[in-house]
Amino acid sequence: MLIETRPYKKIHFGISLGLTVFYSSAVVIIPLLGLFFHSLGIGVSGILEVFSDNRIRSALFLSFSVGFISAIINLFIGFLFAWVLVRYDFPFKKLLDTLIDLPFTLPTAVAGIALTTIYSQKGIIGSYFEAWGIKIAYTPIGIVIALVFIGFPFVVRTVQPVIEELPKELEESARCLGATPFQTFYKVLLPELWPSILAGTGMAFARSIGEYGSVVFISGNIPGKTEILPLLIVTKLEQYEYEKATSIALVMLLTSFLFMFLINLLQDRASKKLS
């Protein structure tokens, strides 16, 4: 039941702000600061030295490139999924809608093992490609597939509500004014959807470069070839080299943060342009 009340009292605000600050410090801010100071132990030159290693550089390149490729794939697949889910009715639609959240909740190691089983040379799909001379598991292609799997709900779930909110009049008037379906989509709908697509893709990308659980199973972890950055962090930890580990983590964190920041900026600009 909805009733009218007075505006929130200050005391409510005090408690909720207090709890928010407490939780964000305990769970997010303090650990991140710890990470920051831990890696400062070896200084900027130390961090640069860590990244002068060829193996780390090739992992850096691999992580970011497969992350980027999978984010682009997710942009298209995710958008398509969201579009189909909103605009069409078909049997088992609710089930599909629920399944999309699965990568959010499934332990990523389970996803990794399942994907490797299917895509390895002896797997159902992998053996088919093997006959054509294409290896999927234990190559960067396998990593991209794992990343597409864990990343695509981000795009779907960010774009879906925006498509739902699109006013029908927009499309109708565009069509009435003589626009072709493609023109309507490209000139009228896409500018509205663009900010959310960008946001979803950005999140999928940021998630991809940090992904460990699903990737270590399918990548084969060959140094210089299929070794990802998070694996190198684990490697450094295994050698008790906390500072080197945290400095790799720090570089990943900063890059992700920078990327998210840029996306937000672009998104802001896009939505301002609209209004």
Place this chain on the structure above:
Amino acid sequence: MKKITRISTLKPTISAILCIFLSIGALSSLAAESTFLHVSFDPTRELYEEINKSFLKVWKEKKGSEFAIQQSHGGSGKQARAVIDGLDADVVSLALSYDIDSISAKSGLIDANWQKKLPNNSVPYYSTIVFLVRKSNPKKIKDWDDIVKPGVSIITPNPKTSGGARWNYLAAYGFAKRKYKSDEKATDFVKALFKNTSVLDTGARGSTTTFVQRGIGDVLITWENEAKLSLDEEKRSGKNTLEVVYPSESIKAETPVAVVTKTATEKGNLEKATTYLEFLYTKEGQSIIAKHFFRPTDAATAKASSKEFPNIKLFSLSDLGETWDSAQKKHFADAGVFDAIYKTQ
């Protein structure tokens, strides 16, 4: 716009706060309940489940009291790090003495001379590194020399992330060093070995899965107990696709145990912890160990189970003129031999 709110807004806030207090209370009572904690590495889970049952029976007969033993299993290095970071273990049993040395050096929780405190350098059981191949051995793999031949696909975990994999590596390196009497040739040998390696999993179990379940590779380099466990699993599910091959020589993979003196003393568990580890050396403990495919150190038990454990030539780390510290620095640390192998490829 009018401010509208649900009347029940406040209730969730109160119950949320209550929940927080309750969960903190539950967590702290959980912590208080963890009386005796044994931190170990992955493949010993089943072994210690049985050891614990037998030990607690013996303890009750002797002391008349009961207590519960909690087990924690994971990668050896990860477990060592957890203890360093404050996991309050009373005893540890890990894959390499290097990990226990690290706990001792980095936290001081374990005495520096821990290895002298129990019989046989604190090693109650050991294992060795063998090959698992496909049934009827299609690639005719008999010894280490056969797996570095071109066209053989090897599965082994990554020595950078797996303690067990370091034993695999050192077994191959040691074999070549003893055969060719040269460090350089031994390095070339492991280089050839990793050139043939198609998948480097992060842990030993991962490699077993890749080889056994996915059917990838011609040979899995693995611990003897892990190989026997795979055969056992196959037997149980009525399959017969694998064979164990014993090389002419392999390494003695010594897996040590230690009391975490400082923690155990603080928790009042020192006597329990010491008796527990001593139990591993008793007849009863040793026969349970043999049952779980680890090699017992007690001569009589070893003799009784000699059918299970073929007599192959074993060399130890010290036979190679190495300690864990020197081996770690030379082979596995940054810019060590293992890194160099992949740099040149």
